[in-house]
């Protein structure tokens with residue numbers, strides 16, 4: 001059964017991301033991505049509550065006005081440190097952020113790696129269906145190639161998610 005803390009995280013994230021939409025043609029509410037990431041983890045056998053809560057909150061600092069301090073006050077240090085580990089530094093150039101994701105993936109804690117794998121899996125599932133609004137085919141292809149490099153540095157973490165990611169990479173002949 002879902003805990004009070006998990007439901008509070010979902011409520012908080014739904015509120016904070018309420019004005020955001022995904023970049024797909026249907027402009028799916030952003031919160032669907034957060035629910036998908038937590039669902040992927042649950043289906044991969046993850047019962048660690050801190051990981052599931054941090055999955056719900058994984059984009060709240062990167063993509064809303066929420067600070068990491070606010071996450072810490074509301075959800076504690078365990079969750080906030082996980083969220084921090086999966087948050088890109090938006091003050092850096094995009095190319096640098098993307099490079100750092102590849103490099104830093106290896107040194108991330110195992111629990112943060114789980115969230116990163118689930119995040120990439122959901123984003124790649126979306127990309128497999130449609131090209132995000134405003135993206136060229138080339139940008140979509142580059143995302144697959146970049147995601148493969150990140151995932152390669154997250155391996156040995158969860159066989160179920162890695163298998164699903166490998167299927168997607170194989171479909172696109174990225175091996």
Ligand SMILES: Nc1nc2c(ncn2[C@@H]2O[C@H](COP(=O)(O)OP(=O)(O)O)[C@@H](OP(=O)(O)OP(=O)(O)O)[C@H]2O)c(=O)[nH]1
Pocket residue numbers: 021022023024033059062094119122123124126127132143
């Ligand atoms: N595939 C896909 N992605 C979408 C869609 N709508 C929003 N996004 C978000 O866009 C991000 C990927 O786009 P990029 O252009 O590479 O990254 P940027 O947001 O940092 O500029 C992902 O951020 P993220 O979750 O923080 O992950 P990451 O890719 O930065 O690791 C993803 O969640 C969509 O319809 N499809």
Ligand SMILES: [Mn+2]
Pocket residue numbers: 033058059119
């Ligand atoms: Mn995400």
